[in-house]
Amino acid sequence: MPDDRCPQFEIPEPLLIPVGIKTPIQFQGKNLDKYLGSTFQIGTELMKQVGEVTVVADESKYRFEGYKFEYDKEPEVNVTFYIEDKSMDRKIDSTLRVVLYNCSVRREDCSLCKNADQKYNCVWCGTTKSCIHRDLCTQEEGQCPPPTITDVVPQEGPIKGQISGTTKGSNSGIKRGIIKRITAGEVPCSHSPKRYSFSRYCMRF
Template identity: 30%
Template sequence: MPCVLRQDTLIYADGTLGARYRTSKNNGATSPPNGFQGQGSCPQIYQPNEELIHANIRKEVRIPIMNLPNATKVNSYECELEIETQTVRIPATVDESNSNITCSQYTYDYTAKEKQEVNAYIKVFWNDNEIDNAYQVTLYKCSVQRPDCSRCYSMNTTRSGLDCVWCTGDQCSYSLFCLSIVNECPSPVIIQTLPISVATVTTEPEPDFTEVIELFGTDFGQMMSDIDNIMIDNKKCVIVADGFNIALQSVKCKAPVFDSVSQRDVIITVQGKTSAPVVILYQNPLISELSPRFGIQAGGTTLRLSGSNLNTGNDVMVSIDGSECYVTSINENQMICTTSNYTTSGAEVAVTVTFGNAVRDGLTFNYTTNPTVTDFQPNKGIQAGGQNIRVTGTNFQYVQKATML
């Protein structure tokens, strides 16, 4: 008995096409003519589960299909594979129950080097007829973005069903490709710390820590609880809540306070295995000069702070009596910031620079009364511009830049 394949096409159970019929304006099909079944009775692919195939695996794919045409009326079946932008057709067979199509063996692979997974699609053809829906296959590569044992085995970076294992030779591979599986991950390795330096603390009372630092490396574990501790010399670097990133293999911790300049060793211990040390520098940033010492109350004054080791750490802030001076550039010997609005004028107030939780102060700044404009001449001019205008008023001496709008 025939059935409806598409909105306006009839297909018989023996695989031949019938006449077309009219569709309605709302894109829904009109009722099938007498003797024809609805679209639900047409051949269609049924996919109960995800099909996972590792790249470069040669295998058959078995596709469940409902309502296949009578096998005696079909000359041959084919599977058309669409992987990335490429398509290829391969022979296929039907089983005795006439409910499963098996695509012949094919080596499934993809070219994208940085993609862990790529979706591929398989369509089924018979007698040059096509089943409307496609069978989806997920192709994947264990080695992509899993450069260490922790990321190879972690459920956060390697989902269930992929069958990825860590192999001798330091590579995450598909289990069938691996000659010797390593079940226990090696010792952690710290590649770098950011920042590479933090400030010594010279004030009382001492803060709980000087600055949050981040360690990057390999085999820090599959979850934060795998990390036993992080030490800087003989003091613990307390791990920040939610500071572990399995994908990056990084962890954040609060660098402990030291009051003397020195290179200090950072080590991490993961499930009883300890890394080799890397060095972090505790240094003493000093502010020796501030210029200019005066600026208008409205803010916008560019200040230049001079000194040494000013690029210590990542968390540098300048405050003028609690009002932020926004840092725009910084190097070892100079820092530039822009003042913000201040509530009063005429007062000499303290300038404080913080490097994380380490405080440096001792300099002062004076907020002056905002300038006022009383007159400007001439008050008319040509559109082309180029005219000199004389502006009169008060308190112009501390204005660094003026603009006429």
């Protein structure tokens, strides 16, 4: 833990940063008397080059104009920024940690996209047919397309039925109660709500 008497940067805002959008970040600095008049740079492993830091007010509040991040390995990842004195190439203690997130990762269909926490501002975009941040979309879809079944497991069974099966597909809803009726051919099946997951549900033939 940094010494409270040491120069350091802290309290970044906002804490959520979407990929693909250059989002300004403001933060605070303290115990920086020895760095008065210095020029600072900011960086992280996910940035290809460092960025410039500007002073917002009385040498205690600072601003970074942002960086258009790219990241698609996980839906979100913690990113810690470092700050360095440009003239001395010396890093200063920093607790500037934010969460970088990508709406597209693991949200391959509209139902999964609409199930994302509202704080991420993810929307199903009609122009790209994908889940992206609202500010990147020019035509947001209000309703999802009809459900599509892509696979049924198992694909073979006894003529009299009475076996459990699972359907896989897309846009099958984001709540268990949305499934009202399931049939195989014209034969009604019983739905197992407890085994429902997004874009997948279990039934008994």
